Amino acid sequence: MVIRGGTMVDSKLPKILDTTLREGELFQRFRLETRVKVARLLAEAGLDRIELTVDYPPRTSQRDVEEVVDALRSYDVEIVIHGRACRRDVEAAAKYDVDGIGVYMAPTRLHREYKFGGMEFREAVDRLRDAIALAKDYGFKYRRATVEDASRFYFEENGFEKLYQIIEELKNEGATIISVPDTSGILTPHQVREFFGRLKQFCEIPLSAHFHNDYGHASSNTIEAALIGVEELQTSILGIGDRNGIADLYEVAAPLIDIHGFKFKLRRDFLRELYQRFSKLTGIKIPFRHPLSDEAKTIRAGVHQSMAIKAPQGYIPEGKLRHDFTKIFFEVTPFLSKRVVEKLLEAEIDPSVLRAISEKLAEKASEHGGSLDPRHVKEVLEGFGFKVDEKILGSLLKPEKAYILLNLDPKYHVEEMIDEVIGWEDVEEVNEVYGDADLVIVAKIDRTKQNVVERIRKEFGDAITGMRVLITD
Numbered sequence: 001m002v003i004r005g006g007t008m009v010d011s012k013l014p015k016i017l018d019t020t021l022r023e024g025e026l027f028q029r030f031r032l033e034t035r036v037k038v039a040r041l042l043a044e045a046g047l048d049r050i051e052l053t054v055d056y057p058p059r060t061s062q063r064d065v066e067e068v069v070d071a072l073r074s075y076d077v078e079i080v081i082h083g084r085a086c087r088r089d090v091e092a093a094a095k096y097d098v099d100g101i102g103v104y105m106a107p108t109r110l111h112r113e114y115k116f117g118g119m120e121f122r123e124a125v126d127r128l129r130d131a132i133a134l135a136k137d138y139g140f141k142y143r144r145a146t147v148e149d150a151s152r153f154y155f156e157e158n159g160f161e162k163l164y165q166i167i168e169e170l171k172n173e174g175a176t177i178i179s180v181p182d183t184s185g186i187l188t189p190h191q192v193r194e195f196f197g198r199l200k201q202f203c204e205i206p207l208s209a210h211f212h213n214d215y216g217h218a219s220s221n222t223i224e225a226a227l228i229g230v231e232e233l234q235t236s237i238l239g240i241g242d243r244n245g246i247a248d249l250y251e252v253a254a255p256l257i258d259i260h261g262f263k264f265k266l267r268r269d270f271l272r273e274l275y276q277r278f279s280k281l282t283g284i285k286i287p288f289r290h291p292l293s294d295e296a297k298t299i300r301a302g303v304h305q306s307m308a309i310k311a312p313q314g315y316i317p318e319g320k321l322r323h324d325f326t327k328i329f330f331e332v333t334p335f336l337s338k339r340v341v342e343k344l345l346e347a348e349i350d351p352s353v354l355r356a357i358s359e360k361l362a363e364k365a366s367e368h369g370g371s372l373d374p375r376h377v378k379e380v381l382e383g384f385g386f387k388v389d390e391k392i393l394g395s396l397l398k399p400e401k402a403y404i405l406l407n408l409d410p411k412y413h414v415e416e417m418i419d420e421v422i423g424w425e426d427v428e429e430v431n432e433v434y435g436d437a438d439l440v441i442v443a444k445i446d447r448t449k450q451n452v453v454e455r456i457r458k459e460f461g462d463a464i465t466g467m468r469v470l471i472t473d
Contacts, residue, residue, distance in 0.1 A: 013262055014226050015048035017208070017234050018249060020278075021068065022051040022082045023241040027284075032064060034281050036071045041281075042237075043075035045274045046267040049142075049232075051102065054083035054092045062095065069096050080142060085131035090138065100142025102179065103131040107166060108149040109156075125166055129173045136174035143177070144208060145170040150180035151187050154195050164202055171205040177232060178205055182221065185214030192224040206231035213244050219251035226256055237278050238286065250275065250292055258319030272324045280422045280429060294444075297325045298398050305330050305337035329398040332372035334362045344377070344396060345386050357384055373400050374447065375471075394447025400471050401428075402445050404453060405437040407466035414439060417460055426452050437468070445471070 020042065021035055030038065042050050050072060055062050065081070072079050079098040083089030085105035093101045106115065107124035116124070128145050135143045147166055153159030167178050180199065187195060192211075199207060209225035209232065211218040222233050239248035250271050256262040275292045279285060288295040299308050299315060307314045312328050313321060321328075330340045338358045342349060349357070361380050365372040372380075374397045378388045408414060414432060421441060422430050429442040443452040453469055 012229075013264065014230055015232050016249070016253060016264060016266055017049040017051055017080065017232055018042050018047045018236060019051040019082075019210075019234055019246070020236040020240065020249075022053045023234075023246055024236040025053065026242040027240040027245065028282065030282060032067060035064075035068050037281055038237075038278060039068045039071050040075075041274055041277055043072055043077045044267075045270050046265045047077060048265055049078040049080050049100070051080045051082050051234075052098075054081050054089050065096060069098060073097065078142060080144070085127045085145075087131075087134060090131055090134045093135075093140075094138040099140070100144065101135045101140045102144035102146055103128065103135065104146035104148045104179075105131075106148035106183070107162075108152045110152065111149050121162075125169060128166075129169060132170055132173045132175045141176075143175050144179055145175040145177075146179040146181060146208075146210075148181060149183040151182035151195065152184070154187065154191060160198060163199070167199075167203050167205060171203075175205065177208050178203070179208035179210055179232075179234070181210035181234075182212055182218075185212035185218065187211070187221060188215070188217060189220050189224045192221045193228060196225050196228040196230055200229050208232035208234060209247075210234040211247050212241070213239055213246060218245065218247040222247040222252045223256060223260075226252070226262070227260065237275060238284060238290065240284065248290075250290075254291065254319065254323075258317065258323075269323045276425070277423075280427070283429065283431070291320065292324060294329075294398070296320075297327075298329045298331050300331045300333050300335065302333075302335040302337040306339045309337070309339045309343055327395060330396055331398045332361050332365050332377055333370055334366045336362050336365065340396065344388070344392060345381065346389070346392060347386075353384065357381065360384075373397075374445075375400070390447045394445075399426075399444040399446055402441075402443050402453065403470040403472070404441040404443060404456065405468040405470070406439040406441065406456075406464055408438045409463050409465055412463040417463065420459070421456070424452065424455070437466075 021039060039050065052065055052068055055065050069079055078100060080100040080102055081093035081096060081098050082102045083093055085103040090101065090103065105124055105128045107121055112119045112121065112124055132143055132145050150163060153163040170178055207230050209222050209230045211221040218239060222235065226233055233252055235247045235249040235252050236245065237249055239245040253264060253266055254271065257264060257268050272292055275286060286293045299305050304315050308328065316328060336358055338354050341354060341357050361372060361377065364376060364380055368376065374393050377397060378393060381388050418430050421427050426446045427441060427443045431440045432438065433440050445451065
Protein backbone atom coordinates (compact mmCIF):
# COMPACT_ATOMS: atom_id res chain seq x y z
CA MET A 1 0.00 0.00 0.00
CA VAL A 2 1.45 3.36 -1.04
CA ILE A 3 0.37 6.90 -0.20
CA ARG A 4 1.44 9.52 -2.77
CA GLY A 5 0.58 13.16 -2.40
CA GLY A 6 -2.10 12.31 0.15
CA THR A 7 -3.89 9.94 -2.27
CA MET A 8 -4.38 6.22 -1.94
CA VAL A 9 -3.02 4.59 -5.10
CA ASP A 10 -3.32 0.91 -4.18
CA SER A 11 -6.68 -0.57 -5.19
CA LYS A 12 -6.72 -2.87 -2.13
CA LEU A 13 -8.66 -0.86 0.41
CA PRO A 14 -9.96 -1.85 3.85
CA LYS A 15 -13.55 -2.80 4.53
CA ILE A 16 -15.49 -0.87 7.13
CA LEU A 17 -17.33 -3.01 9.68
CA ASP A 18 -19.86 -0.97 11.62
CA THR A 19 -20.63 -2.26 15.08
CA THR A 20 -23.17 0.33 16.23
CA LEU A 21 -25.70 -2.48 16.76
CA ARG A 22 -23.22 -4.60 18.74
CA GLU A 23 -20.52 -2.59 20.51
CA GLY A 24 -22.75 0.50 20.37
CA GLU A 25 -25.51 -1.20 22.32
CA LEU A 26 -23.18 -1.53 25.27
CA PHE A 27 -23.65 2.23 25.51
CA GLN A 28 -27.43 2.23 25.02
CA ARG A 29 -29.81 -0.61 24.27
CA PHE A 30 -32.28 0.26 21.50
CA ARG A 31 -35.87 -0.84 21.07
CA LEU A 32 -36.31 -3.43 18.33
CA GLU A 33 -38.08 -1.04 15.95
CA THR A 34 -35.25 1.46 16.45
CA ARG A 35 -32.63 -1.21 15.76
CA VAL A 36 -34.32 -2.12 12.49
CA LYS A 37 -34.42 1.52 11.38
CA VAL A 38 -30.78 2.07 12.35
CA ALA A 39 -29.77 -1.10 10.51
CA ARG A 40 -31.45 0.14 7.34
CA LEU A 41 -29.75 3.53 7.67
CA LEU A 42 -26.34 1.85 8.02
CA ALA A 43 -27.01 -0.28 4.95
CA GLU A 44 -28.20 2.74 2.94
CA ALA A 45 -24.91 4.45 3.84
CA GLY A 46 -23.08 1.78 1.86
CA LEU A 47 -21.14 0.12 4.67
CA ASP A 48 -19.33 -3.10 3.83
CA ARG A 49 -20.23 -5.04 6.97
CA ILE A 50 -22.71 -4.62 9.81
CA GLU A 51 -22.23 -6.50 13.08
CA LEU A 52 -24.92 -7.76 15.46
CA THR A 53 -24.75 -9.60 18.79
CA VAL A 54 -25.92 -13.20 18.94
CA ASP A 55 -29.05 -13.74 21.06
CA TYR A 56 -28.65 -14.51 24.76
CA PRO A 57 -32.00 -15.81 26.09
CA PRO A 58 -33.71 -14.69 28.24
CA ARG A 59 -31.92 -11.33 28.06
CA THR A 60 -32.34 -11.12 24.30
CA SER A 61 -34.35 -13.28 21.94
CA GLN A 62 -33.97 -14.78 18.50
CA ARG A 63 -36.56 -12.27 17.28
CA ASP A 64 -34.29 -9.40 18.40
CA VAL A 65 -31.67 -10.59 15.92
CA GLU A 66 -33.84 -12.10 13.22
CA GLU A 67 -35.87 -8.96 12.46
CA VAL A 68 -32.69 -6.93 11.96
CA VAL A 69 -31.16 -9.64 9.77
CA ASP A 70 -34.36 -9.78 7.68
CA ALA A 71 -34.29 -5.98 7.27
CA LEU A 72 -30.68 -6.10 6.02
CA ARG A 73 -31.07 -9.01 3.61
CA SER A 74 -32.28 -6.80 0.74
CA TYR A 75 -29.13 -4.65 0.89
CA ASP A 76 -25.65 -5.20 -0.50
CA VAL A 77 -23.99 -5.63 2.90
CA GLU A 78 -22.30 -8.46 4.76
CA ILE A 79 -24.00 -9.34 8.06
CA VAL A 80 -21.75 -10.55 10.88
CA ILE A 81 -22.86 -12.15 14.15
CA HIS A 82 -20.62 -11.57 17.17
CA GLY A 83 -20.30 -13.99 20.06
CA ARG A 84 -17.97 -15.70 22.50
CA ALA A 85 -15.50 -18.39 21.50
CA CYS A 86 -17.72 -21.24 22.59
CA ARG A 87 -19.94 -23.88 20.98
CA ARG A 88 -23.17 -22.35 22.28
CA ASP A 89 -22.61 -18.99 20.56
CA VAL A 90 -21.40 -20.46 17.26
CA GLU A 91 -24.41 -22.77 17.10
CA ALA A 92 -26.74 -19.90 17.99
CA ALA A 93 -25.24 -17.73 15.22
CA ALA A 94 -25.71 -20.55 12.72
CA LYS A 95 -29.51 -20.16 13.05
CA TYR A 96 -29.42 -16.92 11.08
CA ASP A 97 -29.07 -16.19 7.39
CA VAL A 98 -25.85 -14.21 7.77
CA ASP A 99 -22.48 -14.03 6.04
CA GLY A 100 -20.09 -14.28 8.91
CA ILE A 101 -19.25 -14.69 12.53
CA GLY A 102 -16.79 -13.07 14.94
CA VAL A 103 -15.73 -14.99 18.06
CA TYR A 104 -13.62 -13.55 20.85
CA MET A 105 -11.35 -14.73 23.65
CA ALA A 106 -8.63 -12.98 25.68
CA PRO A 107 -5.36 -14.98 25.95
CA THR A 108 -3.39 -12.27 27.76
CA ARG A 109 -2.14 -13.05 31.26
CA LEU A 110 -4.16 -10.28 32.91
CA HIS A 111 -7.47 -11.45 31.45
CA ARG A 112 -6.76 -15.14 31.97
CA GLU A 113 -5.95 -14.55 35.62
CA TYR A 114 -8.75 -12.17 36.59
CA LYS A 115 -11.56 -12.84 34.11
CA PHE A 116 -11.14 -16.56 33.57
CA GLY A 117 -9.97 -17.63 37.03
CA GLY A 118 -6.41 -18.56 36.16
CA MET A 119 -6.98 -20.21 32.78
CA GLU A 120 -3.84 -21.45 31.05
CA PHE A 121 -2.60 -19.75 27.87
CA ARG A 122 -2.99 -22.95 25.88
CA GLU A 123 -6.64 -23.39 26.86
CA ALA A 124 -7.50 -19.82 25.85
CA VAL A 125 -5.94 -20.25 22.41
CA ASP A 126 -7.59 -23.64 21.95
CA ARG A 127 -11.01 -22.18 22.71
CA LEU A 128 -10.54 -19.69 19.89
CA ARG A 129 -9.29 -22.45 17.58
CA ASP A 130 -12.25 -24.73 18.38
CA ALA A 131 -14.76 -21.93 17.80
CA ILE A 132 -13.22 -21.06 14.43
CA ALA A 133 -13.15 -24.72 13.40
CA LEU A 134 -16.83 -25.04 14.28
CA ALA A 135 -17.66 -21.82 12.39
CA LYS A 136 -15.91 -23.27 9.34
CA ASP A 137 -17.93 -26.49 9.66
CA TYR A 138 -21.15 -24.44 9.68
CA GLY A 139 -20.12 -22.78 6.42
CA PHE A 140 -19.63 -19.16 7.50
CA LYS A 141 -17.76 -17.39 4.68
CA TYR A 142 -16.36 -14.69 6.97
CA ARG A 143 -14.75 -16.12 10.11
CA ARG A 144 -13.15 -13.57 12.43
CA ALA A 145 -11.14 -14.60 15.45
CA THR A 146 -10.81 -11.75 17.93
CA VAL A 147 -7.73 -11.94 20.14
CA GLU A 148 -9.19 -9.76 22.85
CA ASP A 149 -6.74 -7.44 24.63
CA ALA A 150 -4.18 -8.10 21.87
CA SER A 151 -2.52 -4.68 22.22
CA ARG A 152 -1.20 -5.69 25.66
CA PHE A 153 1.22 -8.06 23.91
CA TYR A 154 2.92 -4.91 22.54
CA PHE A 155 4.22 -4.13 26.03
CA GLU A 156 5.20 -7.68 27.05
CA GLU A 157 8.61 -9.24 26.62
CA ASN A 158 8.32 -11.66 23.69
CA GLY A 159 4.73 -10.45 23.30
CA PHE A 160 4.89 -10.21 19.52
CA GLU A 161 6.13 -13.79 19.28
CA LYS A 162 3.11 -14.97 21.31
CA LEU A 163 0.75 -12.97 19.14
CA TYR A 164 2.33 -14.27 15.91
CA GLN A 165 1.88 -17.81 17.24
CA ILE A 166 -1.80 -17.24 18.04
CA ILE A 167 -2.50 -15.64 14.66
CA GLU A 168 -0.75 -18.44 12.77
CA GLU A 169 -2.68 -21.14 14.62
CA LEU A 170 -6.00 -19.40 14.00
CA LYS A 171 -5.20 -18.96 10.32
CA ASN A 172 -4.39 -22.65 10.01
CA GLU A 173 -7.65 -23.52 11.79
CA GLY A 174 -9.70 -21.64 9.19
CA ALA A 175 -10.01 -18.02 10.31
CA THR A 176 -10.37 -15.64 7.36
CA ILE A 177 -9.48 -12.53 9.35
CA ILE A 178 -7.93 -11.80 12.76
CA SER A 179 -8.99 -8.91 14.98
CA VAL A 180 -6.28 -7.58 17.30
CA PRO A 181 -8.18 -5.03 19.40
CA ASP A 182 -6.83 -2.36 21.70
CA THR A 183 -9.32 -3.37 24.37
CA SER A 184 -8.10 -0.97 27.05
CA GLY A 185 -7.32 1.93 24.70
CA ILE A 186 -3.64 1.98 25.70
CA LEU A 187 -1.93 2.50 22.33
CA THR A 188 -0.97 5.89 20.92
CA PRO A 189 -0.94 6.55 17.14
CA HIS A 190 2.87 6.19 17.04
CA GLN A 191 2.64 2.80 18.76
CA VAL A 192 -0.15 1.72 16.40
CA ARG A 193 2.16 2.30 13.43
CA GLU A 194 4.77 0.03 14.98
CA PHE A 195 2.27 -2.56 16.27
CA PHE A 196 0.45 -3.07 12.98
CA GLY A 197 3.58 -2.49 10.93
CA ARG A 198 5.26 -5.46 12.57
CA LEU A 199 2.14 -7.61 12.33
CA LYS A 200 1.69 -6.83 8.64
CA GLN A 201 5.34 -7.70 8.03
CA PHE A 202 4.98 -11.25 9.34
CA CYS A 203 1.26 -12.13 9.13
CA GLU A 204 -0.25 -13.19 5.80
CA ILE A 205 -3.87 -13.30 7.02
CA PRO A 206 -6.02 -10.11 6.85
CA LEU A 207 -6.18 -8.09 10.07
CA SER A 208 -9.00 -6.11 11.67
CA ALA A 209 -8.54 -2.98 13.83
CA HIS A 210 -10.75 -2.27 16.84
CA PHE A 211 -9.65 0.57 19.13
CA HIS A 212 -11.15 1.83 22.37
CA ASN A 213 -11.19 5.52 23.17
CA ASP A 214 -9.90 5.64 26.76
CA TYR A 215 -7.29 8.29 25.89
CA GLY A 216 -9.23 9.75 22.97
CA HIS A 217 -7.09 8.04 20.31
CA ALA A 218 -9.54 5.49 18.89
CA SER A 219 -10.35 7.27 15.62
CA SER A 220 -6.80 8.47 14.93
CA ASN A 221 -5.45 5.01 15.77
CA THR A 222 -7.87 3.46 13.29
CA ILE A 223 -6.70 5.87 10.58
CA GLU A 224 -3.08 4.89 11.32
CA ALA A 225 -4.04 1.22 11.01
CA ALA A 226 -5.69 1.92 7.65
CA LEU A 227 -2.59 3.69 6.36
CA ILE A 228 -0.44 0.72 7.42
CA GLY A 229 -2.65 -1.61 5.37
CA VAL A 230 -5.07 -3.22 7.81
CA GLU A 231 -7.89 -4.92 5.90
CA GLU A 232 -10.86 -4.11 8.19
CA LEU A 233 -11.72 -1.04 10.27
CA GLN A 234 -14.27 -1.36 13.07
CA THR A 235 -16.33 1.74 13.87
CA SER A 236 -19.66 2.85 15.29
CA ILE A 237 -21.81 5.94 14.84
CA LEU A 238 -20.53 8.62 17.24
CA GLY A 239 -18.02 6.01 18.43
CA ILE A 240 -20.58 4.68 20.94
CA GLY A 241 -19.60 1.59 22.86
CA ASP A 242 -18.53 0.39 26.28
CA ARG A 243 -17.02 3.05 28.58
CA ASN A 244 -16.37 6.04 26.31
CA GLY A 245 -16.56 4.02 23.13
CA ILE A 246 -14.50 3.13 20.08
CA ALA A 247 -13.55 4.71 16.75
CA ASP A 248 -16.17 7.01 15.25
CA LEU A 249 -17.36 6.13 11.73
CA TYR A 250 -17.25 9.73 10.50
CA GLU A 251 -13.92 10.57 12.14
CA VAL A 252 -12.35 7.56 10.42
CA ALA A 253 -14.04 7.50 7.02
CA ALA A 254 -14.26 11.23 6.21
CA PRO A 255 -10.54 12.04 6.56
CA LEU A 256 -9.53 8.81 4.82
CA ILE A 257 -11.74 9.82 1.89
CA ASP A 258 -11.20 13.61 1.89
CA ILE A 259 -7.52 13.75 2.79
CA HIS A 260 -6.01 10.38 1.90
CA GLY A 261 -8.10 9.63 -1.17
CA PHE A 262 -9.56 6.30 -0.06
CA LYS A 263 -12.39 5.07 -2.31
CA PHE A 264 -14.83 3.25 -0.06
CA LYS A 265 -18.21 1.82 -0.97
CA LEU A 266 -19.45 4.07 1.83
CA ARG A 267 -21.47 7.08 0.63
CA ARG A 268 -19.47 10.06 1.84
CA ASP A 269 -22.29 12.52 1.14
CA PHE A 270 -24.75 10.47 3.24
CA LEU A 271 -22.81 10.62 6.51
CA ARG A 272 -24.34 13.88 7.75
CA GLU A 273 -27.87 12.58 7.15
CA LEU A 274 -26.96 9.23 8.75
CA TYR A 275 -25.80 10.95 11.95
CA GLN A 276 -28.73 13.35 12.13
CA ARG A 277 -31.31 10.61 11.67
CA PHE A 278 -29.53 8.28 14.09
CA SER A 279 -29.48 11.03 16.71
CA LYS A 280 -33.20 11.66 16.29
CA LEU A 281 -34.08 7.95 16.38
CA THR A 282 -32.06 7.16 19.49
CA GLY A 283 -32.03 10.44 21.39
CA ILE A 284 -28.22 10.33 21.52
CA LYS A 285 -27.10 13.89 20.82
CA ILE A 286 -24.19 14.77 18.56
CA PRO A 287 -21.71 16.35 21.04
CA PHE A 288 -20.39 19.86 20.42
CA ARG A 289 -16.86 18.67 19.63
CA HIS A 290 -17.96 16.21 16.97
CA PRO A 291 -17.16 17.24 13.35
CA LEU A 292 -20.86 17.07 12.40
CA SER A 293 -22.27 19.11 15.29
CA ASP A 294 -24.03 22.42 14.77
CA GLU A 295 -21.15 24.05 16.64
CA ALA A 296 -18.70 22.74 14.01
CA LYS A 297 -20.31 24.95 11.39
CA THR A 298 -20.63 28.01 13.64
CA ILE A 299 -17.86 30.63 13.51
CA ARG A 300 -17.52 32.93 16.51
CA ALA A 301 -14.14 34.68 16.44
CA GLY A 302 -14.21 38.02 14.63
CA VAL A 303 -11.02 37.51 12.63
CA HIS A 304 -12.25 34.07 11.58
CA GLN A 305 -15.61 35.53 10.55
CA SER A 306 -13.95 38.19 8.44
CA MET A 307 -12.04 35.53 6.52
CA ALA A 308 -14.94 33.06 6.31
CA ILE A 309 -17.24 35.64 4.72
CA LYS A 310 -14.95 35.51 1.67
CA ALA A 311 -13.39 32.04 1.89
CA PRO A 312 -14.89 29.69 4.50
CA GLN A 313 -12.40 26.97 3.54
CA GLY A 314 -9.82 29.06 5.38
CA TYR A 315 -11.26 27.61 8.59
CA ILE A 316 -13.50 24.70 7.56
CA PRO A 317 -12.04 21.88 5.39
CA GLU A 318 -13.27 21.87 1.82
CA GLY A 319 -14.40 18.25 2.12
CA LYS A 320 -16.77 19.20 4.93
CA LEU A 321 -18.09 22.20 3.00
CA ARG A 322 -18.69 19.95 0.01
CA HIS A 323 -20.31 17.00 1.77
CA ASP A 324 -21.49 17.97 5.26
CA PHE A 325 -22.57 21.60 5.54
CA THR A 326 -24.89 23.28 3.08
CA LYS A 327 -24.14 26.54 4.89
CA ILE A 328 -22.11 27.90 7.78
CA PHE A 329 -23.32 30.22 10.52
CA PHE A 330 -21.89 33.19 12.36
CA GLU A 331 -22.58 33.85 16.01
CA VAL A 332 -22.88 37.39 17.35
CA THR A 333 -20.44 37.53 20.26
CA PRO A 334 -18.38 40.35 21.83
CA PHE A 335 -15.78 39.51 19.17
CA LEU A 336 -18.12 40.07 16.21
CA SER A 337 -16.54 41.05 12.88
CA LYS A 338 -17.77 44.20 11.11
CA ARG A 339 -17.83 42.12 7.90
CA VAL A 340 -20.75 40.09 9.31
CA VAL A 341 -22.72 43.28 9.90
CA GLU A 342 -22.08 44.38 6.31
CA LYS A 343 -23.21 40.97 5.07
CA LEU A 344 -26.37 41.09 7.17
CA LEU A 345 -27.35 44.47 5.76
CA GLU A 346 -26.02 43.84 2.24
CA ALA A 347 -25.12 47.50 1.87
CA GLU A 348 -22.15 49.80 2.01
CA ILE A 349 -22.21 51.49 5.38
CA ASP A 350 -20.36 54.53 6.61
CA PRO A 351 -17.35 53.25 8.59
CA SER A 352 -18.30 55.20 11.70
CA VAL A 353 -21.87 53.83 11.60
CA LEU A 354 -20.58 50.32 10.96
CA ARG A 355 -18.28 50.61 13.96
CA ALA A 356 -21.13 51.88 16.14
CA ILE A 357 -23.43 49.02 15.11
CA SER A 358 -20.71 46.42 15.70
CA GLU A 359 -19.91 47.84 19.11
CA LYS A 360 -23.59 47.92 20.08
CA LEU A 361 -24.10 44.31 19.01
CA ALA A 362 -20.96 43.26 20.91
CA GLU A 363 -22.16 45.14 24.00
CA LYS A 364 -25.58 43.47 23.82
CA ALA A 365 -23.95 40.07 23.36
CA SER A 366 -21.99 40.61 26.58
CA GLU A 367 -25.18 41.58 28.39
CA HIS A 368 -26.91 38.41 27.15
CA GLY A 369 -24.29 35.99 28.37
CA GLY A 370 -21.84 36.22 25.47
CA SER A 371 -24.12 35.54 22.51
CA LEU A 372 -26.96 37.36 20.80
CA ASP A 373 -29.87 35.56 19.13
CA PRO A 374 -31.31 36.67 15.75
CA ARG A 375 -34.29 38.45 17.35
CA HIS A 376 -32.06 40.79 19.37
CA VAL A 377 -29.75 41.33 16.41
CA LYS A 378 -32.73 42.43 14.37
CA GLU A 379 -33.80 44.86 17.12
CA VAL A 380 -30.35 46.48 17.23
CA LEU A 381 -30.12 46.85 13.45
CA GLU A 382 -33.62 48.31 13.22
CA GLY A 383 -32.68 50.67 16.07
CA PHE A 384 -30.07 52.16 13.71
CA GLY A 385 -32.75 52.65 11.05
CA PHE A 386 -31.93 49.66 8.84
CA LYS A 387 -34.48 47.33 7.33
CA VAL A 388 -33.56 43.69 8.00
CA ASP A 389 -34.20 40.87 5.51
CA GLU A 390 -35.34 37.84 7.56
CA LYS A 391 -33.92 35.39 5.01
CA ILE A 392 -30.46 36.96 5.12
CA LEU A 393 -30.63 36.97 8.92
CA GLY A 394 -31.56 33.28 8.91
CA SER A 395 -28.94 32.30 6.37
CA LEU A 396 -26.06 33.86 8.31
CA LEU A 397 -26.82 33.64 12.03
CA LYS A 398 -26.97 30.55 14.20
CA PRO A 399 -30.68 29.68 14.46
CA GLU A 400 -32.73 29.83 17.62
CA LYS A 401 -34.10 26.66 19.15
CA ALA A 402 -37.80 26.03 19.71
CA TYR A 403 -39.43 23.65 22.17
CA ILE A 404 -42.89 22.88 20.78
CA LEU A 405 -45.30 21.31 23.28
CA LEU A 406 -48.32 19.67 21.69
CA ASN A 407 -51.59 18.35 23.05
CA LEU A 408 -53.16 15.85 20.65
CA ASP A 409 -56.55 14.35 20.02
CA PRO A 410 -56.55 10.96 21.86
CA LYS A 411 -57.89 9.29 18.70
CA TYR A 412 -54.89 10.37 16.65
CA HIS A 413 -52.09 7.86 15.91
CA VAL A 414 -49.13 9.81 17.25
CA GLU A 415 -46.63 7.43 15.58
CA GLU A 416 -47.65 8.84 12.19
CA MET A 417 -46.72 12.36 13.27
CA ILE A 418 -43.43 11.21 14.81
CA ASP A 419 -42.38 9.32 11.68
CA GLU A 420 -43.14 12.36 9.52
CA VAL A 421 -41.72 15.14 11.69
CA ILE A 422 -38.52 13.33 12.66
CA GLY A 423 -37.50 13.39 9.01
CA TRP A 424 -37.59 17.20 8.80
CA GLU A 425 -34.09 18.62 8.70
CA ASP A 426 -34.81 21.43 11.18
CA VAL A 427 -36.27 19.02 13.76
CA GLU A 428 -33.74 17.72 16.32
CA GLU A 429 -35.85 15.60 18.66
CA VAL A 430 -39.37 14.24 19.00
CA ASN A 431 -40.43 12.80 22.37
CA GLU A 432 -43.70 11.43 23.69
CA VAL A 433 -44.26 12.72 27.23
CA TYR A 434 -46.83 12.53 30.01
CA GLY A 435 -48.38 15.42 31.92
CA ASP A 436 -49.32 18.81 30.49
CA ALA A 437 -48.32 17.79 26.95
CA ASP A 438 -48.38 14.68 24.77
CA LEU A 439 -45.48 15.43 22.47
CA VAL A 440 -42.38 17.67 22.69
CA ILE A 441 -40.62 18.63 19.47
CA VAL A 442 -37.21 20.30 19.61
CA ALA A 443 -36.44 22.20 16.40
CA LYS A 444 -34.32 24.96 14.94
CA ILE A 445 -36.09 28.09 13.73
CA ASP A 446 -34.95 28.38 10.13
CA ARG A 447 -35.88 31.87 8.92
CA THR A 448 -34.98 31.02 5.32
CA LYS A 449 -38.07 28.83 4.85
CA GLN A 450 -41.48 28.19 6.34
CA ASN A 451 -41.30 28.22 10.12
CA VAL A 452 -41.39 24.73 11.64
CA VAL A 453 -44.24 25.79 13.93
CA GLU A 454 -46.31 26.89 10.95
CA ARG A 455 -45.53 23.63 9.13
CA ILE A 456 -46.72 21.58 12.10
CA ARG A 457 -49.96 23.56 12.26
CA LYS A 458 -50.47 23.15 8.52
CA GLU A 459 -49.71 19.41 8.40
CA PHE A 460 -51.32 18.26 11.66
CA GLY A 461 -53.80 20.99 12.60
CA ASP A 462 -56.74 18.57 12.83
CA ALA A 463 -54.92 16.44 15.41
CA ILE A 464 -53.66 19.30 17.61
CA THR A 465 -55.81 20.41 20.52
CA GLY A 466 -53.19 22.69 22.06
CA MET A 467 -49.76 24.12 21.27
CA ARG A 468 -47.16 26.05 23.25
CA VAL A 469 -43.85 27.25 21.87
CA LEU A 470 -40.78 28.14 23.91
CA ILE A 471 -37.87 29.89 22.16
CA THR A 472 -34.29 29.77 23.39
CA ASP A 473 -30.93 30.75 21.97
